[in-house]
Each structure stands twice: as structure tokens, then as C-alpha cells.
Amino acid sequence: MKKGRRLLCERSRIKYGFIQVQQKTYPVTALCRVMQVSTSAYYEWLKAPQERDKDQQDQSVSEKARQIFIDNKQCFGSRRLADRLQKQGFTVGRFKMRRIMRDLKLQVRYPKRFKVTTDSNHSEAISPNRLDRQFQVAKPNQVWTTDITYVWTLQGWLYVAVVIDLFSRQVVGWAIDDHMRTSLCVQALQMAFWRRKPPPGLLHHSDRGSQYASREYRQHLAVMKMEQSMSRKGNCWDNSPTERFFxxxxxxxxxxxxxxxxxAAKLSVIDYLAFYNGRRSHSTLGYLSPLEFEREFYRNAA
Known part of the structure; x- marks a missing residue:
């Protein structure tokens, strides 16, 4: 019985194949009548491989999307996932990606509020807000922004200071320690300076924290020939790129x-810095990572 069914299916496939070849010359209805098959069955046969191919493509997209989502710390939404897949040769739009994420139950991590670490109640001099939220920069090493955040551990608080190049949002300097004294910020600044060797006149922007307003920190800026800019009091939006990084x-x-x-906390921060600079895409950078964006700039400038 099974053998007979297979034989009938094979005969039908031969007939459908003949019709497919001859349909450029003769009407499909006439060919189906001669071959004694229904036109609806023929069109179903034509459609089946396309549907199988589509299912296979969707499965491939879904598997790749899940992998990218996990590899990027579950922070990519539908836009970023679609963009990353398109760059790898897949045909997928944002809305299809949203459906795939829903089907795969991929839920993006959302931020929590964090406490302010800025101590602006001091008697040190305050620099004007020269940056004035002009966050679009023409090239690297024109504007750096900086700030401090905290990490809780069972051994007590850990503090992280970073310096970010506003052009590419790349973290170019950082320091991690169990205190938030001025020396922490100086270490991050020195790392950025020796790694990047910026030209004189770079604009350095921070909040009004006592570390950045201190005489020690200003002296380092003077030696490095940097111009200082500070946010207005209590206005985190004046330094929003750094706040967004944190x-x-x-x-x-x-x-x-x-x-x-x-x-353990320090190693986790360092791991994230490598991910952020090298792999995390940014909508403001055309969905490139900071390192990719800078490489593209220098490639076009050459």
C-alpha cells in the first residue's frame, strides 16, 4: 500500500514537472487536462517548495537573531537586531524582527534608576558650560566628556570614572577604585591622554563635581592644553552622553x-568596556560600534 502511494506521488511529480517546463508554450489549464491533474493541485505543488524555502529562511533568521541577542547582553531591540542581520546578508525588517522577538520571547533589559554621585557643594571655581549640549562632533579628539558612577559589592562600594570621546562615543580612558577622590578621575584622564595624544585645544566637559573643579585636576588639564567646560548645576542633560553610557x-x-x-566587579566592568567599544551598536552612529565608526572615519579620510 505504501509502495503504491509513493509510486503515485512520484508519477504526479513527473507530470507537474512536465507542465512546469511546457507552460511557457501551452496554457496551464490545457496541460493539466492532458496530464489528468487538477490545476489547483499543480499550483499547490509549485507553491510548496517556496513555502519550505521561506520556512527555512525564517528559521535561519530566528536562530541568528537569538544568537546575536544573547551575545549582545540581551540589550538589542528590534531595530538593532534587524540592522545587524541585514549587515550579515539576511533580508529582515524591523517589524518582522519584532514578531520574531515576540515568538522567541526575547525581552530587552530595561534600565533602573541610579543615585547621583556628584558633589557640587564646594568652594572650587566653576567653568562655564562651553559645550552647551553640542553633542555632534566632526572628528575624534575634539570633545571629551567624563563622569563617575558606582558599583555595589559585598566588600563595599566601587567607583568607576570614564572619559568618552564624543565623536564616536568610545570610552578612551577609565579608572576603577574603592574611592571617588580626585586621583580616580586623574587616572582616567591620564589613560585617555596617553592613549589618544590629542592636539591642544580639546574641550573637556564634566559636571560640577569637586573632583573636576579641584586645583589638582585643573592643573592636569592645563598641562595637557585642554579647555574645561562644566554642566549647569543639577542638570544631567548637559552631560547626557556620559550618563547614557552609565x-x-x-x-x-x-x-x-x-x-x-x-x-569581580572590576573584571565585569572591564568586560563591558570591551563589548561597548568594540561590538555595541549605536543608533547615533548609524548602528555601528564606536570602534567601527572611528575606523570608517579614518578610512574615508585617507
Whole structure:
């Protein structure tokens, strides 16, 4: 019985194949009548491979999307996932990606509020807000922004200072320690300076924290020939690119870990810095990572 069914199916496929070849010359209805098959069955046969191919393509897209989502710390939404897949040769739009994420139950991590670490109640001099929220920069090493955040561990608080190049949003300098004294910020600044060797006149923007307003920190800026800019009092939007980086650091990595030691927290921050600079795409950078964006700039400038 099974053998007979297979034989009938094979005969039908031969007939359908003959019709497919001859339909450029003769009407399909006439060919189906001669071959004693229905036109609806023929069209179903034509459609089946396309549907199988589409199902296979959708499965491939879904598997790749899940992999990219996990590899990027569960922080990519439908736009970023679609863009990353398109760059890898897949045909997928944002809305299809949204459906795939829903089917796969891929839920993006969302940020939590964090406390302010700025101590602006001091007697040090305050520099004017020269940056004035002009966050679009023409090339690297024109404007750097900086700030401090905190990480809780079972051994106590750990503090992270970063310096960000506003052009590409790349973290170009950082320091991590169990205090938030001026020396922490100086270490991050020195790392950025020796790594990048910026030309004189770079604009350095921070909040009004006592570390950045201190005489020690200003002396380093003077030696490095940098011009200082500070946010208005209590206005986090004046330094929003750095605030956004800290928000990403928290909700994409730190908020989901409980650190027993400060060393473990430090390693986690360093791991995220490597991910952020090298792989995390930004909508403001055309969905490129900071390193990719800078490489593209220098390639076009050559």
C-alpha cells in the first residue's frame, strides 16, 4: 500500500514537472487536462517548495537573531537586531524582527534608576558650560566628556570614572577604585591622554563635581592644553552622553550580577568596556560600534 502511494506521488511529480517546463508554450489549464491533474493541485505543488524555502529562511533568521541577542547582553531591540542581520546578508525588517522577538520571547533589559554621585557643594571655581549640549562632533579628539558612577559589592562600594570621546562615543580612558577622590578621575584622564595624544585645544566637559573643579585636576588639564567646560548645576542633560553610557553599563550588565568581591566587579566592568567599544551598536552612529565608526572615519579620510 505504501509502495503504491509513493509510486503515485512520484508519477504526479513527473507530470507537474512536465507542465512546469511546457507552460511557457501551452496554457496551464490545457496541460493539466492532458496530464489528468487538477490545476489547483499543480499550483499547490509549485507553491510548496517556496513555502519550505521561506520556512527555512525564517528559521535561519530566528536562530541568528537569538544568537546575536544573547551575545549582545540581551540589550538589542528590534531595530538593532534587524540592522545587524541585514549587515550579515539576511533580508529582515524591523517589524518582522519584532514578531520574531515576540515568538522567541526575547525581552530587552530595561534600565533602573541610579543615585547621583556628584558633589557640587564646594568652594572650587566653576567653568562655564562651553559645550552647551553640542553633542555632534566632526572628528575624534575634539570633545571629551567624563563622569563617575558606582558599583555595589559585598566588600563595599566601587567607583568607576570614564572619559568618552564624543565623536564616536568610545570610552578612551577609565579608572576603577574603592574611592571617588580626585586621583580616580586623574587616572582616567591620564589613560585617555596617553592613549589618544590629542592636539591642544580639546574641550573637556564634566559636571560640577569637586573632583573636576579641584586645583589638582585643573592643573592636569592645563598641562595637557585642554579647555574645561562644566554642566549647569543639577542638570544631567548637559552631560547626557556620559550618563547614557552609565545607564547602559548598569542595565546591560551590572544590575544582573551580585558581586562578592570588588575584583569581580572590576573584571565585569572591564568586560563591558570591551563589548561597548568594540561590538555595541549605536543608533547615533548609524548602528555601528564606536570602534567601527572611528575606523570608517579614518578610512574615508585617507
Amino acid at each position: 545607564r547602559s553599563l548598569k542595565h546591560e550588565q551590572l544590575n544582573y550580577e551580585k558581586f562578592k568581591t570588588q575584583e
